Amino acid sequence: xxxxxxxxxxxxxxxxxxxxxxxxxxxxxxxxxxxxxxxxxxxxxxxxxxxxxxxxxxxxxxxxxxxxxxxxxxxxxxxxxxxxxxxxxxxxxxxxxxxxxxxxxxxxxxxxxxxxxxxxxxxxxxxxxxxxxxxxxxxxxxxxxxxxxxxxxxxxxxxxxxxxxxxxxxxxxxxxxxxxxxxxxxxxxxxxxxxxxxxxxxxxxxxxxxxxxxxxxxxxxxxxxxxxxxxxxxxxxxxxxxxxxxxxxxxxxxxxxxxxxxxxxxxxxxxxxxxxx
Amino acid sequence: xxxxxxxxxxxxxxxxxxxxxxxxxxxxxxxxxxxxxxxxxxxxxxxxxxxxxxxxxxxxxxxxxxxxxxxxxxxxxxxxxxxxxxxxxxxxxxxxxxxxxxxxxxxxxxxxxxxxxxxxxxxxxxxxxxxxxxxxxxxxxxxxxxxxxxxxxxxxxxxxxxxxxxxxxxxxxxxxxxxxxxxxxxxxxxxxxxxxxxxxxxxxxxxxxxxxxxxxxxxxxxxxxxxxxxxxxxxxxxxxxxxxxxxxxxxxxxxxxxxxxxxxxxxxxxxxxxxxxxxxxxxxxxxxxxxxxxxxxxxxxxxxxxxxxxxxxxxxxxxxxxxxxxxxxxxxxxxxxxxxxxxxxxxxxxxxxxxxxxxxxxxxxxxxxx
Ligand SMILES: Nc1ncnc2c1ncn2[C@@H]1O[C@H](COP(=O)(O)OP(=O)(O)OP(=O)(O)O)[C@@H](O)[C@H]1O
Ligand SMILES: [Mg+2]
Numbered sequence: 001x002x003x004x005x006x007x008x009x010x011x012x013x014x015x016x017x018x019x020x021x022x023x024x025x026x027x028x029x030x031x032x033x034x035x036x037x038x039x040x041x042x043x044x045x046x047x048x049x050x051x052x053x054x055x056x057x058x059x060x061x062x063x064x065x066x067x068x069x070x071x072x073x074x075x076x077x078x079x080x081x082x083x084x085x086x087x088x089x090x091x092x093x094x095x096x097x098x099x100x101x102x103x104x105x106x107x108x109x110x111x112x113x114x115x116x117x118x119x120x121x122x123x124x125x126x127x128x129x130x131x132x133x134x135x136x137x138x139x140x141x142x143x144x145x146x147x148x149x150x151x152x153x154x155x156x157x158x159x160x161x162x163x164x165x166x167x168x169x170x171x172x173x174x175x176x177x178x179x180x181x182x183x184x185x186x187x188x189x190x191x192x193x194x195x196x197x198x199x200x201x202x203x204x205x206x207x208x209x210x211x212x213x214x215x216x217x218x219x220x221x222x223x224x225x226x227x228x229x230x231x232x233x234x235x236x237x238x239x240x241x242x243x244x245x246x247x248x249x250x251x252x253x254x255x256x257x258x259x260x261x262x263x264x265x266x267x268x269x270x271x272x273x274x275x276x277x
Numbered sequence: 278x279x280x281x282x283x284x285x286x287x288x289x290x291x292x293x294x295x296x297x298x299x300x301x302x303x304x305x306x307x308x309x310x311x312x313x314x315x316x317x318x319x320x321x322x323x324x325x326x327x328x329x330x331x332x333x334x335x336x337x338x339x340x341x342x343x344x345x346x347x348x349x350x351x352x353x354x355x356x357x358x359x360x361x362x363x364x365x366x367x368x369x370x371x372x373x374x375x376x377x378x379x380x381x382x383x384x385x386x387x388x389x390x391x392x393x394x395x396x397x398x399x400x401x402x403x404x405x406x407x408x409x410x411x412x413x414x415x416x417x418x419x420x421x422x423x424x425x426x427x428x429x430x431x432x433x434x435x436x437x438x439x440x441x442x443x444x445x446x447x448x449x450x451x452x453x454x455x456x457x458x459x460x461x462x463x464x465x466x467x468x469x470x471x472x473x474x475x476x477x478x479x480x481x482x483x484x485x486x487x488x489x490x491x492x493x494x495x496x497x498x499x500x501x502x503x504x505x506x507x508x509x510x511x512x513x514x515x516x517x518x519x520x521x522x523x524x525x526x527x528x529x530x531x532x533x534x535x536x537x538x539x540x541x542x543x544x545x546x547x548x549x550x551x552x553x554x555x556x557x558x559x560x561x562x563x564x565x566x567x568x569x570x571x572x573x574x575x576x577x578x579x580x581x582x583x584x585x586x587x588x589x590x591x592x593x594x595x596x597x598x599x600x601x602x603x604x605x606x607x608x609x610x611x612x613x614x615x616x617x618x619x620x621x622x623x624x625x626x627x628x629x630x631x632x633x634x635x636x637x638x639x640x641x642x643x644x645x646x647x
Binding site: 180184191196200 | 334335336355356357362363365367369370371372373382383386387430431434
């Protein structure tokens with residue numbers, strides 16, 4: 001455990017250190033001297049675009065998974081019979097057993113121009129709506145499988161279990177006596193859900209969103225399989241430290257998700273998400 | 278307004294257990310509880326007290342029979358529409374809310390104006406002596422204080438009836454005694470009907486106006502503490518409330534002092550008070566409480582007097598507990614009050630001493646054998 005922590009913190013420190021070096025444009029070598037010029041480079045408009053695009057996607061995916069996961073977890077913990085619960089659990093966990101790459105490519109086929117989803121949409125008579133969405137310059141693209149919408153759908157799908165499991169665990173931990181007390185004091189079911197269940201399962205939502213947020217921020221596979229020419233942080237890091245050998249800039253880029261997550265955790269703590277742990 | 282604030286009419290509650298059996302938690306129980314009463318449900322663990330209370334609160338519905346609140350049949354009315362509130366044994370406080378928010382919760386659900394909420398919560402917290410703790414979270418309070426929050430949270434709604442399920446169960450003995458007195462005072466002050474579940478007979482006797490003793494889902498006897506203690510209607514109640522000596526006997530005949538029973542173990546007859554419908558020839562349990570056995574050197578006039586011997590004595594300050602062996606080897610407990618201050622050991626009886634046990638007919642109860 002300690003050893004793993006050491007390796008982890010060590011590599012983080014190295015990253016931080018590297019982000020203060022810079023790449024010599026002529027020689028293509030990393031100059032090991034303290035400078036802020038790499039960060040200057042990072043804060044150029046085109047790079048900031050990438051940052052905002054990635055963070056926006058992470059936020060959208062997180063919200064979508066919360067909206068999808070909450071009702072399902074709620075049903076699982078309150079209404080499902082033992083058997084149903086087992087089946088639902090299996091259904092949530094099963095996708096995690098198959099390779100993530102396989103699932104991403106499967107979705108590319110589903111979303112492709114000649115894919116089953118497009119076929120379904122055009123037969124449902126919603127082709128116009130799809131075209132309108134795809135022609136939107138921000139979220140659109142040439143087809144579902146090559147657009148931010150596609151990326152969003154696939155991210156939401158692959159990270160959904162990471163949201164369901166912690167929310168479900170949190171809901172299971174809400175004692176029945178609290179729900180009874182709420183009802184006894186005059187709260188109708190929706191009032192109980194809003195005033196008692198939701199706040200008490202908030203730590204689960206935070207835990208889940210830490211997963212979905214950081215996984216989306218760091219992922220480079222989904223955007224490169226389904227994306228168009230607009231890059232995400234993960235892709236940039238990959239290309240800078242790989243092809244162009246600009247380790248300092250790659251490191252600086254990596255600092256962004258880390259900083260975002262730290263800020264996020266601080267806010268969550270401020271809101272009292274960890275008090276119930 | 279109906280005469281009774283709560284009525285249970287022939288209520289039955291059955292549960293399906295996970296093992297596939299059926300348990301009858303409440304078995305044809307009928308109760309009538311008056312306005313402003315401190316009413317206790319008393320009985321051993323598993324006798325159905327909590328289940329009865331939960332049916333009044335609306336967390337469970339009777340399998341058959343009916344619960345009436347203020348004369349209105351409740352049917353499947355959910356808890357949030359019933360004019361009763363519960364103090365849970367586990368307190369069930371909302372951990373994510375402050376003391377103020379916990380107490381205000383019920384009023385907020387009713388959409389009470391904020392200014393009135395502030396006023397009433399302040400009043401309720403004052404009543405349970407928690408003023409100044411409004412901004413604490415439940416986890417920052419002691420067990421006794423949490424108990425008071427739970428009480429304030431329920432009382433602030435001014436329910437017709439307050440349901441309390443072993444509310445003092447988790448407190449230590451000293452705090453328990455204090456809270457008993459406080460609860461009783463509070464109940465008299467607010468005038469709300471309390472239905473109080475406990476398995477502690479002393480607690481029930483000291484606090485209640487009336488008590489129902491339950492066993493195995495059945496309501497055995499309902500009455501004032503004096504009635505329950507002095508005239509238990511069956512062997513179980515006599516045994517569960519306080520202590521009692523029992524002899525197995527057979528009903529012989531009624532006479533002007535009560536009834537005569539044959540006690541084969543003592544090879545004698547006793548005269549006592551029959552309780553309930555007894556017929557000559559019937560098997561009965563004859564009971565007398567230890568403090569009502571009089572030890573003397575002589576048989577007393579007008580008493581059932583039985584020869585015996587002191588086996589063992591225990592001096593406990595106010596009383597001396599004496600274990601006696603009567604004819605036929607039957608052992609009974611007798612408690613003698615230490616009314617005279619002396620160091621003479623003979624005043625507290627000596628093992629081996631030959632005595633008479635005087636069992637006065639008015640103290641001897643003849644109960645149907647369960
Ligand atoms: N939800 C349930 N499912 C199955 N059986 C139950 C359920 N609730 C109660 N019982 C059974 O009903 C009987 C009465 O339970 P209840 O909780 O009313 O007892 P109690 O008098 O409150 O006991 P205690 O003093 O231990 O709290 C017990 O045998 C219990 O096992
Ligand atoms: Mg109980």
